[in-house]
Amino acid sequence: MLIGRSDPERPCITICTGTGCVAGGAGDVVEAFRKVLADHGLSRRVEIRLTGCHGFCEMGPLVTLQPSETFYPKVRPKDAKRIIEQTVLNKEPIEELLYRDPSTHEPIEHEGDIPFYSHQHRIVLAENGRIDPTNLNDFLDIGGYLALQNVLATMSPADVIDDVSRSGLRGRGGAGFPAGPKWKIASEQPAACKYVVCNGDEGDPGAYMDRSVLEGNPHRVLEGMCIGAYAIGAQQGFIYVRHEYPLAVGRISRAVQDARRAGMLGERILGTDFSFDLKVVRGAGAFVCGEETALIASIEGRKGEPRQRPPYPAVSGYMGSPTVINNVETWANIPHIINNGPDWYASIGSEHSKGTKIFSLVGKVNCTGLVEVPMGTSIRSIVYDIGGGIPDQKALKAVQTGGPAGGCLPADQIDLPIDFEALREAGTIMGSGGLIVMDESTCMVDVARYFTGFLEEESCGKCYPCRKGTQRMRELLEDICEGRGTMEHLSLLDELGATVNTTSMCGLGQNAATPVLSTIRYFRDEYIAHIRDHCCPAGVCTELIRFEIMADLCDGCGACAKVCPAEAIFGEKNELHTIDPNLCIKCGTCKDVCTKDAVLVLSGGGHEH
Amino acid sequence: MRAATAPVREIALVDTPEILSSPVGRIIEEHHNDRNDLIAMLLDIQDAMGFLPRFAMEHVATSLEIPITEVYGIATFFKYxxxxxxxxxxxxxxxGTACHVRGAARVLREFERHLGIRSGEVTDDREYxxxxxxxxxACALGPIVLLDGDYQGQVTASKVPTLLRRLKRSAEKKPVAARSEAAA
Incomplete structure (x- = not known):
């Protein structure tokens, strides 16, 4: 239903304009709906609301009609006319445009009945699809800033800290430090100036939940920060967002302005003695700036290099003053904890990890998107119940968690409940919630090389183990991927990895070897295949693979020879074609264009793909 | 640390036509000549000019009374x-990881081969x-390529030549709705 609208029966077309849907063409869809409404003279009667990310990015652009809650995935501009005429005016769903259950192929009309959504437990993401993030009134209609009002009117700072502590909320940025105790430390500092910071430097490739919250529900983050500032006694705060996220920067900046105008920020907030203001700071692209001391350096206009801790920022942070840094998702949880009580929050999740966590489910999975589930949910449930399993009937091989400095878990561990402790025990980390699904065509050695190369590039260079260790590990992995590996490479990687993880200064270096160590731990056979047999079982490592055309499948259409950039394919029309291995540059174009699947990738003794 | 004690390299601020016609002075002013806003200034300068020309960095350093090395340090530390x-x-x-497991490395190799340059470079004619x-x-659409800021999803190596041809044809791209909103 429509929330808090003066007329809940007024038809409303909500269109997701998160980055995923915009990339999929949501802009044109919006224009088409506007035009059709204008043509029918309905522009006043029917509202079009552009919302933030709904999370089901695989199916974008997403359109949901209110009040009927009819959900249309993958909407094209040409569908606008039919949807308006049939569903908006005549209240009839259009069956062939509805979402179909991937297993039963039955059409599903309502968003909430789709397995992708029905298996989730959405708290932070729940509001994204309902409000126009650029409209403060929309947010107020769903109870926005009520928690702040409540806090300022009825709670002391100590009460707030007590509630947050009792809720069991732990930082969503990666390390999982409990939020309440962190706030308490900062509140006990005698300093005159204190600060709160929102860490929106989402540098994990493949994770975009923080951006979606900033884009889709920016006021919730502001409200959380105001409450945090009140609790620790801060007058100033910063929201650090990547400049590469222009939409998020725009939306949060606008929200700050609107909140200031409405008296939720600035001097004497809501008529009380509490004053607090926020500044949006743009990051310029450095993965290490997700580390809190590096982030503070960057806010101060310096290079984002971490420093030794302690002192922790809660004691000495921005300009040497006590500073509480929490991640976007953590801040967005605060108003919900105040509104519903700490016991409610603590009742969700596992023993030591409370509440829900948003995961960015990407890679080789049917339903890519943002998934919010209670802590302790199994990986299996996320990948299969919500994510709809692996495409093309392939087998799940591994799930990678925790971003580039996280680890890979093999398929036989997917019943592991996801929480901070369980992941740590299994040799990986929670990180900020990236969850990358890999199937049998993913090479784990290549993945380790990829992450290590990423970390080498992103290492700030301040401490030696990380700067040099990531470089040497990447070189060793490259040797293995290119067929120069020996068994000694493996033991060197083990030894070097342990050293990097134990002796680096900051969180980046302390997890820099995790991708390598976890893949060696769980996929040792694959490393050995590369080393002993010069075979890449997944058919990925270019130096170890070759392309061949299967005689029984090739019909001699010549499509491959036509596109081959190296002119390495020979054959007469309607005759078997062959690839000259000496000319072949292994670009894979022939395999892409072959309609008969006659091009095979072979490696070592003859693994086929 | 602030290099307060480091000697400031003297660069005479000559009002060359290059500087006068550039937005650098205005941007520094917008940030109230505040040292803490150095990164924000450089971001704005690059957004306005497409890159950070040497004279712009010297202008910023002189204006903030900090060594040019400090400005250069920031400009080379951050990826953007x-x-x-x-x-x-x-x-x-x-x-990104999602694109990588779906074959982004091969796509990148094809772009490098077709354009004859490595990632981070520009063709001799400055065209590409x-x-x-x-x-x-936008991980659901991976592997993703942005052509003049326009998203192209599910790119494979074999699509690269077509994409480059299309890029050449349509120099004038219409702005994506979301981008124009962010810029406004």
Whole structure:
């Protein structure tokens, strides 16, 4: 239903304009709906609301009609006319445009009945699809800033800290430090100036939940920060967002302005003695700036290099003053904890990890998107119940968690409940919630090389183990991927990895070897295949693979020879074609264009793909 | 640490036509000549000019009374900054993890081969620039390539020549709705 609208029966077309849907063409869809409404003279009667990310990015652009809650995935501009005429005016769903259950192929009309959504437990993401993030009134209609009002009117700072502590909320940025105790430390500092910071430097490739919250529900983050500032006694705060996220920067900046105008920020907030203001700071692209001391350096206009801790920022942070840094998702949880009580929050999740966590489910999975589930949910449930399993009937091989400095878990561990402790025990980390699904065509050695190369590039260079260790590990992995590996490479990687993880200064270096160590731990056979047999079982490592055309499948259409950039394919029309291995540059174009699947990738003794 | 004690290299602020016609002075003023806003200034300068020309960095250093090395340090530490002008058309290949497991490395190799340049370079005629980005957050559409800021999803190696041809044809791209909103 429509929330808090003066007329809940007024038809409303909500269109997701998160980055995923915009990339999929949501802009044109919006224009088409506007035009059709204008043509029918309905522009006043029917509202079009552009919302933030709904999370089901695989199916974008997403359109949901209110009040009927009819959900249309993958909407094209040409569908606008039919949807308006049939569903908006005549209240009839259009069956062939509805979402179909991937297993039963039955059409599903309502968003909430789709397995992708029905298996989730959405708290932070729940509001994204309902409000126009650029409209403060929309947010107020769903109870926005009520928690702040409540806090300022009825709670002391100590009460707030007590509630947050009792809720069991732990930082969503990666390390999982409990939020309440962190706030308490900062509140006990005698300093005159204190600060709160929102860490929106989402540098994990493949994770975009923080951006979606900033884009889709920016006021919730502001409200959380105001409450945090009140609790620790801060007058100033910063929201650090990547400049590469222009939409998020725009939306949060606008929200700050609107909140200031409405008296939720600035001097004497809501008529009380509490004053607090926020500044949006743009990051310029450095993965290490997700580390809190590096982030503070960057806010101060310096290079984002971490420093030794302690002192922790809660004691000495921005300009040497006590500073509480929490991640976007953590801040967005605060108003919900105040509104519903700490016991409610603590009742969700596992023993030591409370509440829900948003995961960015990407890679080789049917339903890519943002998934919010209670802590302790199994990986299996996320990948299969919500994510709809692996495409093309392939087998799940591994799930990678925790971003580039996280680890890979093999398929036989997917019943592991996801929480901070369980992941740590299994040799990986929670990180900020990236969850990358890999199937049998993913090479784990290549993945380790990829992450290590990423970390080498992103290492700030301040401490030696990380700067040099990531470089040497990447070189060793490259040797293995290119067929120069020996068994000694493996033991060197083990030894070097342990050293990097134990002796680096900051969180980046302390997890820099995790991708390598976890893949060696769980996929040792694959490393050995590369080393002993010069075979890449997944058919990925270019130096170890070759392309061949299967005689029984090739019909001699010549499509491959036509596109081959190296002119390495020979054959007469309607005759078997062959690839000259000496000319072949292994670009894979022939395999892409072959309609008969006659091009095979072979490696070592003859693994086929 | 603030290099308060380091000697400031004297650069005479000559009002060359180059400086006068550039937005650098205005941007420094907008940030109230505040040292803490150094990164924000450089971001704005690059957004306005496409890259950070040397004279702009010198102008900032002199204006803030800090060594040019400090400005250069920031400009080279953060990934976003470019010290050379980009190509007329910019191809950005997303090499985030989701795109990587779906074959982004092969796509990047094809762009490099077709354009004859490596990632981070610009063709001799300055027509095309090629770069990578760690994640654009549209993972459902991976592998993703941005052509002059326009998203292209599910790119394979075999699609690269077509994409480059299309890029050449349509120099004038219409702005994506979301981008124009963010810019406003």
């Amino acid at each position: 900054f470019r010290l050379k002008p980009p190509g007329e058309h910019q191809c950005t290949v997303c090499t 620039g090629l770069e990578t980005v760690n994640c654009v957050g």
